[in-house]
Amino acid sequence: MFAGFGGQGVVTAGYITGQAAAIYDDKESTLTRVYGPEARGSACYSGVVVDEKEIDYPYLLSPEIMVVMSQEAYEKFLPQLLDGGMLVIDSSIVKPDEQAEKYKLFTVPATQIAEEMGARVVANVVILGFVGKIWDGVSIKGLQESIKVTVPKRHLDLNLRAFERGTELAEKALKKES
Amino acid sequence: MxxxxxxxxxxxxxxxxxAEGAIVAGCRFFAGYPITPASEIAEHISRRFPEIGGTFVQFEDELASIAAMLGASWAGAKSMTSTSGPGFSLMQENIGLGVMMEVPIVIVNVQxxxxxxxxxxxxxxxxxMQTKWGSHGSYEIIALSPDSPQEAFNLTIRCFNLAEKYRVPVxxxxxxxxxxxxxxxxVPPKDKIELVQRKKPKVPPEDYLPYKPDEDLIPPMACAGEGYAFTTTGLTHDEKGYPDTTAEAHEKLVRRLNDKIRRHLKDIVDVEEENMEDADIAVVSYxxxxxxxxxxxxxxxxxxxKAGSIKLITIWPFAEHVIHRWAKQVEYFVVPELNYGQIYLEVKREAAGEAKSLLIPRMGGKLITPTEIYREIKKVSEK
Known part of the structure; x- marks a missing residue:
C-alpha cells in the first residue's frame, strides 16, 4: 500500500509497481485506489496485489508492506497493515508513535532527499527504489522498466536517479539490520 | 501516433x-457527457480518436449523446457512449428508440x-433490472458484464459484434x-480478433424494404449514403418503415423485436462453469x-x-436454460450481488420447484470478500 495525500504521487507509485509486476516480471497484479472526493490534499492510497496466479480479489485486505507519506494517512490506514508487516515512512513528513512498534519500521527522508535533488515530486520514486529493494513482490529491473514507460521523457533521468537513491538507502538500512 | x-x-x-476494446472493434464515433466513475473512457477516447480518425463529441447532456449515436450509426459508424447510473437513466428513452429502429449502438454503464x-x-x-427494461415497452436487450480489465476489453469487442449482428443497443x-x-x-494481433459487421441489403435499391427481416428475423441494414432509400421511425411500422399502428402490425413487430434475441439465446448467452460436475451448491455471480x-x-x-461456480458473462438475455439445467442437480443456488436482490429473482424463478435460492445482498459501495461468500456457502451446506 502506498498511502499519503492527493498530489504526492501515491497512485503513480502503485501504478509503476503494478505494471512492473504484471508486464516486466510477468506475474499477475492489480491496482486499486481509495480516495476522497477532493482531487488534492485528502488522505488516499493505492493498493497493489501481486501473485503468481490469477488474483481473486483486486483490493488489498491486509497488506504486507505499507508506505506512508502523510500523518493523516498514518493515523487512518496503519491499522490495516498485517501484524509484523513492513512499514516504510517518509520521515521528513511522518512522525511514528508507539503503534509502529508492532511492525518492521523503515524510515526514509524521501521528501527531503527529493527536495535536495531539486524536485519534491520525485519523493514517491525515492520510496519506490527503497521498496523494490526490501520487498520481493517486485523486481528492481521491473520497476526501472516500468518507470521508463510511465514518466515523461524529459523527467526520466531525474526519476531514475531518485530511484537509485532509494535503493542505496535500502541497502544501507538492510546492512544495518544484519 | x-x-x-x-x-x-x-x-x-x-x-x-x-476504450481500447471499442477502438479495436471499429468504434469511430463517441458521444458522451462526463460522469464519475466512467469519465476516463471518454477522456481516453478523446485522446485516441485524433490518432486513428474517429469523431469524439462531448455533448450538453446524455440525452443529446445517445440521440447523436443513433444518427451516427445510421450513417454507418460503430458508435459508443459511456456513462454511469444518473446518465444511464437519462438515456432510457432513446435506448427504446434504438430498440424500435433496430440501431446497433454500445452503451457502457460503469455502475x-x-x-x-x-x-x-x-x-x-x-x-x-434497469438495463433489462429501463425504457418503456416489451423488448429484449443484450447486456454483458466483465469481471476484470482483460474481460472488459474482450467484452467491449463482443458488445459491438452482438450489436452489429442483432441490430440492437448492447x-x-x-x-x-x-x-x-x-x-x-x-491485446492479440489484429488478424486474430474476430469482428462482425452489420448485414447489408443484397437486393437492388428499388426492391429494398428496410424492415423486411431475413429468416434469422434480422433485417439487413442500409446506411445513409449507400444508395438505398429508407424510412425509420419510433412509431410502430411496417416493412417499409412507414408508420402502421394497426393491431396486426404491432403484434408482428414487437414479437419479432423480442424473438430475434430469444431465438438466438445460445449464440448470445455466455457463462463460465467451474466445479459444477458434482456440485450440490452453485454460486451464481457476475x-x-x-x-x-x-x-x-x-x-x-x-x-x-461440493460447491461450484456459475459465472454469468451475458446478463441479458438471462441464461435461463443454464439455471434450469443445473436446478435439477443442485440443492441450492447462492447469489451474491451488490444490490438488494436482482439477478437473484431471475435465478429463483428458474429454479422454482427444483432447487432453493439464497441471496447474499451487499450495499455500501464495497466489493464483497471471498470469506463473506464462503461463510454463506458453509451455512447452506449445513442445512
Missing amino acids: RKAVLTGKHFWYGNIAI RGAPSTGLPTLTAQGDV ILLTSETVGHSAGKVV GQVSRPARKAVGMAREDGI
Whole structure:
C-alpha cells in the first residue's frame, strides 16, 4: 500500500509497481485506489496485489508492506497493515508513535532527499527504489522498466536517479539490520 | 501516433481497456457527457480518436449523446457512449428508440452506488433490472458484464459484434471496481480478433424494404449514403418503415423485436462453469463479484463442500436454460450481488420447484470478500 495525500504521487507509485509486476516480471497484479472526493490534499492510497496466479480479489485486505507519506494517512490506514508487516515512512513528513512498534519500521527522508535533488515530486520514486529493494513482490529491473514507460521523457533521468537513491538507502538500512 | 490495435501486453485500468476494446472493434464515433466513475473512457477516447480518425463529441447532456449515436450509426459508424447510473437513466428513452429502429449502438454503464446520485466514487450492481427494461415497452436487450480489465476489453469487442449482428443497443454493464482497477490486458494481433459487421441489403435499391427481416428475423441494414432509400421511425411500422399502428402490425413487430434475441439465446448467452460436475451448491455471480465468488468456491471445496461456480458473462438475455439445467442437480443456488436482490429473482424463478435460492445482498459501495461468500456457502451446506 502506498498511502499519503492527493498530489504526492501515491497512485503513480502503485501504478509503476503494478505494471512492473504484471508486464516486466510477468506475474499477475492489480491496482486499486481509495480516495476522497477532493482531487488534492485528502488522505488516499493505492493498493497493489501481486501473485503468481490469477488474483481473486483486486483490493488489498491486509497488506504486507505499507508506505506512508502523510500523518493523516498514518493515523487512518496503519491499522490495516498485517501484524509484523513492513512499514516504510517518509520521515521528513511522518512522525511514528508507539503503534509502529508492532511492525518492521523503515524510515526514509524521501521528501527531503527529493527536495535536495531539486524536485519534491520525485519523493514517491525515492520510496519506490527503497521498496523494490526490501520487498520481493517486485523486481528492481521491473520497476526501472516500468518507470521508463510511465514518466515523461524529459523527467526520466531525474526519476531514475531518485530511484537509485532509494535503493542505496535500502541497502544501507538492510546492512544495518544484519 | 499510435495505431488502432495496440497488440501486446499492457497494464490498464478497466476504463482504459474498454476504450481500447471499442477502438479495436471499429468504434469511430463517441458521444458522451462526463460522469464519475466512467469519465476516463471518454477522456481516453478523446485522446485516441485524433490518432486513428474517429469523431469524439462531448455533448450538453446524455440525452443529446445517445440521440447523436443513433444518427451516427445510421450513417454507418460503430458508435459508443459511456456513462454511469444518473446518465444511464437519462438515456432510457432513446435506448427504446434504438430498440424500435433496430440501431446497433454500445452503451457502457460503469455502475456506482445508487439510487439517484448515490455513491459517485464507489461500486455497485444496482442497475441490472434497469438495463433489462429501463425504457418503456416489451423488448429484449443484450447486456454483458466483465469481471476484470482483460474481460472488459474482450467484452467491449463482443458488445459491438452482438450489436452489429442483432441490430440492437448492447450494454456493457460494468462497475467502478472494474473501471478503476488496473490489471494485465493482452491485446492479440489484429488478424486474430474476430469482428462482425452489420448485414447489408443484397437486393437492388428499388426492391429494398428496410424492415423486411431475413429468416434469422434480422433485417439487413442500409446506411445513409449507400444508395438505398429508407424510412425509420419510433412509431410502430411496417416493412417499409412507414408508420402502421394497426393491431396486426404491432403484434408482428414487437414479437419479432423480442424473438430475434430469444431465438438466438445460445449464440448470445455466455457463462463460465467451474466445479459444477458434482456440485450440490452453485454460486451464481457476475461482473466484479465473480472473482471473490470463484475464490469462495475454492475455499468451500477445500472444506469438503461440493460447491461450484456459475459465472454469468451475458446478463441479458438471462441464461435461463443454464439455471434450469443445473436446478435439477443442485440443492441450492447462492447469489451474491451488490444490490438488494436482482439477478437473484431471475435465478429463483428458474429454479422454482427444483432447487432453493439464497441471496447474499451487499450495499455500501464495497466489493464483497471471498470469506463473506464462503461463510454463506458453509451455512447452506449445513442445512
